[in-house]
Amino acid sequence: xxxxxxxxxxxxxxxxxxxxxxxxxxxxxxxxxxxxxxxxxxxxxxxxxxxxxxxxx
Amino acid sequence: xxxxxxxxxxxxxxxxxxxxxxxxxxxxxxxxxxxxxxxxxxxxxxxxxxxxxxxxxxxxxxxxxxxxxxxxxxxxxxxxxxxxxxxxxxxxxxxxxxxxxxxxxxxxxxxxxxxxxxxxxxxxxxxxxxxxxxxxxxxxxxxxxxxxxxxxxxxxxxxxxxxxxxxxxxxxxxxxxxxxxxxxxxxxxxxxxxxxxxxxxxxxxxxxxxxxxxxxxxxxxxxxxxxxxxxxxxxxxxxxxxxxxxxx
Numbered sequence: 105x106x107x108x109x110x111x112x113x114x115x116x117x118x119x120x121x122x123x124x125x126x127x128x129x130x131x132x133x134x135x136x137x138x139x140x141x142x143x144x145x146x147x148x149x150x151x152x153x154x155x156x157x158x159x160x161x
Numbered sequence: 162x163x164x165x166x167x168x169x170x171x172x173x174x175x176x177x178x179x180x181x182x183x184x185x186x187x188x189x190x191x192x193x194x195x196x197x198x199x200x201x202x203x204x205x206x207x208x209x210x211x212x213x214x215x216x217x218x219x220x221x222x223x224x225x226x227x228x229x230x231x232x233x234x235x236x237x238x239x240x241x242x243x244x245x246x247x248x249x250x251x252x253x254x255x256x257x258x259x260x261x262x263x264x265x266x267x268x269x270x271x272x273x274x275x276x277x278x279x280x281x282x283x284x285x286x287x288x289x290x291x292x293x294x295x296x297x298x299x300x301x302x303x304x305x306x307x308x309x310x311x312x313x314x315x316x317x318x319x320x321x322x323x324x325x326x327x328x329x330x331x332x333x334x335x336x337x338x339x340x341x342x343x344x345x346x347x348x349x350x351x352x353x354x355x356x357x358x359x360x361x362x363x364x365x366x367x368x369x370x371x372x373x374x375x376x377x378x379x380x381x382x383x384x385x386x387x388x389x390x391x392x393x394x395x396x397x398x399x400x401x402x403x404x405x406x407x408x409x
Contacts, residue, residue: 106214106215106216107214107216108215108216110276110277110279110280111215111216111219113276114223114273114276114277115219115222117269117276118269121265121268122269122378126382129385129386129389132389136393136396139396139400143400146403146405147403150403
């Protein structure tokens with residue numbers, strides 16, 4: 105097939121970029137979820153010790 | 162000030178926000194089916210073009226990503242205007258998310274156009290009006306995203322970016338009409354001409370399915386990005402309230 109490699113390259117670029125973009129969403133969401141868990145833990149610690157940051161109350 | 166229980170509720174809501182609701186699942190399934198159909202039609206079903214051969218099949222995704230990039234920048238324009246008027250962060254999230262997806266789609270438009278141009282024009286790039294204005298469009302919205310990233314304060318960055326997003330939209334109609342206004346290496350319009358569709362019906366049907374699939378992909382990517390931005394903003398707000406910087 106004439107010029108098949110250009111066709112293959114174009115479709116490969118499209119799907120590589122789209123999948124990379126979606127993967128970046130997943131990684132960013134995973135990092136944010138870890139932050140949420142860490143914040144929950146911090147809040148638990150502050151509640152257990154009865155003190156904490158006054159700005160929060 | 163919000164109570165600690167309120168902060169916890171926000172954290173729990175943030176943790177639960179990743180779940181896909183039924184409408185979003187249905188949209189995702191529809192997009193998947195349409196994308197598979199578009200690939201089948203574009204690569205197998207549509208007839209081979211007489212002069213260009215198989216390489217013309219790039220057209221079935223090059224045109225939809227270019228059109229949807231226009232839609233993305235239109236949404237950024239509207240979202241930016243609404244944000245400047247109301248100051249509501251939700252508008253800014255929509256505008257910024259759409260700009261990000263628009264930049265990705267314009268990158269795809271430039272890349273696939275260049276790959277298609279090499280065997281047809283015998284060059285990867287030419288300073289033709291359509292190609293040049295597409296590059297300018299890409300640079301403007303890349304600048305929009307960079308302003309947001311590098312601004313000292315997020316609200317200041319959002320306002321500045323909104324101005325760029327609104328003013329930068331001027332280039333979209335110039336880009337669209339460039340192939341009618343100036344002599345161009347780029348092919349003329351194949352849809353919206355005086356004689357209707359300028360291609361075989363099978364090619365036109367394939368283009369329509371592909372356009373629908375790429376539009377749905379855009380909608381899903383913007384929804385996902387808006388949700389991510391909302392979660393990120395909520396985490397930032399809670400961190401500021403708790404008086405913590407980076408959490409390991």
